[in-house]
Amino acid sequence: MGMYDRQAHILRPAIEPGRRVLVTSDIHANRPYFHGLLDKVGFCDDDLLIIDGDFLEKGRESLAILREIMAMHRRGNVITVMGNCDDWAAIFTDSGPWLDRMPHYMRWRKSGLLWDMALELGYDPANLTDVRGFRRALGEHFPDEFAFLASLPQAVETEKFIFAHAAVYPDKPLEAHTVGELLRCDAFYNLGYSFDKWVVVGHYPVMLYGESIVCANPIIDRERHIISIDGACVLKDDGQLNCLILPSIDSDDISFAAYDPFPVRHVKSDQAASTRSYYIRWGDSRVQVLRRGEEFSRCRHVRTGYEMDILTKYLFEPGEFTDCNDCTDYVLPLKAGDAVSVVEETSRGYFVKHEGVSGWYFGELE
Numbered sequence: 001m002g003m004y005d006r007q008a009h010i011l012r013p014a015i016e017p018g019r020r021v022l023v024t025s026d027i028h029a030n031r032p033y034f035h036g037l038l039d040k041v042g043f044c045d046d047d048l049l050i051i052d053g054d055f056l057e058k059g060r061e062s063l064a065i066l067r068e069i070m071a072m073h074r075r076g077n078v079i080t081v082m083g084n085c086d087d088w089a090a091i092f093t094d095s096g097p098w099l100d101r102m103p104h105y106m107r108w109r110k111s112g113l114l115w116d117m118a119l120e121l122g123y124d125p126a127n128l129t130d131v132r133g134f135r136r137a138l139g140e141h142f143p144d145e146f147a148f149l150a151s152l153p154q155a156v157e158t159e160k161f162i163f164a165h166a167a168v169y170p171d172k173p174l175e176a177h178t179v180g181e182l183l184r185c186d187a188f189y190n191l192g193y194s195f196d197k198w199v200v201v202g203h204y205p206v207m208l209y210g211e212s213i214v215c216a217n218p219i220i221d222r223e224r225h226i227i228s229i230d231g232a233c234v235l236k237d238d239g240q241l242n243c244l245i246l247p248s249i250d251s252d253d254i255s256f257a258a259y260d261p262f263p264v265r266h267v268k269s270d271q272a273a274s275t276r277s278y279y280i281r282w283g284d285s286r287v288q289v290l291r292r293g294e295e296f297s298r299c300r301h302v303r304t305g306y307e308m309d310i311l312t313k314y315l316f317e318p319g320e321f322t323d324c325n326d327c328t329d330y331v332l333p334l335k336a337g338d339a340v341s342v343v344e345e346t347s348r349g350y351f352v353k354h355e356g357v358s359g360w361y362f363g364e365l366e
């Protein structure tokens with residue numbers, strides 16, 4: 001049974017009004033960002049945290065964060081929605097293809113839940129030969145972990161909100177959705193749907209909705225009632241872990257907080273925004289190197305022809321044509337005294353973030 005054959009499990013919890021609710025997603029096994037965010041918002045046992053999927057994989061500490069979230073569940077202040085990267089209990093029910101792909105996936109990622117579990121069991125995770133024997137060992141040694149993962153709902157619904165990892169389709173009842181429909185969907189916000197309840201999703205990094213500007217802050221669409229919160233923690237160097245803040249589960253007074261680890265400094269002089277910019281992103285990052293320099297290289301984005309200087313260390317291969325790390329030439333509009341977080345310090349200036357937006361600042365900092 002694949003993701004699109006399984007029917008979704010919907011949770012409708014009773015959440016007492018007046019309790020503060022925090023909603024995050026796509027932590028991707030990044031415990032420093034997770035703790036940084038919880039510290040920043042002053043998370044305590046009186047609050048309720050809703051994790052909107054994908055707390056596992058890609059980052060370095062999948063097994064540790066799984067156990068941490070299980071402990072939070074026992075204390076009763078977290079509700080976790082399943083993301084496509086958390087569906088590991090399916091290895092015991094889904095037949096065939098997944099099992100055969102498992103060794104390849106582990107070698108490629110060199111991290112993740114099964115990687116961490118293999119290490120704890122004394123297997124060499126990069127050279128898994130007997131996958132069925134390994135799966136049997138997982139079931140024997142990690143029954144609580146897999147029971148927890150199997151118990152996760154694929155959507156949580158309240159009077160005013162629906163929390164699902166990737167998508168909700170307005171033309172059918174929530175329980176008629178398959179697991180795959182709720183957990184996988186690229187660019188859900190671009191599908192144009194509107195909802196009566198607030199639909200809160202993660203999964204698709206919000207900056208990918210921008211053409212020329214990189215903004216990691218949540219998209220809160222008050223007309224269509226869609227909120228997209230994945231700030232691309234782990235996935236993008238300048239990403240952040242976002243969370244919505246609801247004073248109460250029955251409130252429309254929605255604000256947000258974000259955590260990233262970059263040092264905060266203040267700009268000394270005003271700067272005007274660039275009138276033209278582009279954002280080269282993963283999946284569409286083929287560039288032609290016109291002049292390769294020590295620190296910066298002049299590059300032409302192959303699909304659009306847009307030219308910009310890119311940090312040479314962002315270029316993946318040494319040849320004339322290469323893919324590159326996500327980057328932009330956007331120059332941020334700033335006022336003297338503005339706080340910025342510094343992502344890169346270069347001989348030309350600083351690559352910084354200001355209110356969630358990434359771009360260049362060419363003046364001095366204090």
Ligand SMILES: [Mn+2]
Pocket residue numbers: 054083084085165202203204
């Ligand atoms: Mn996802």
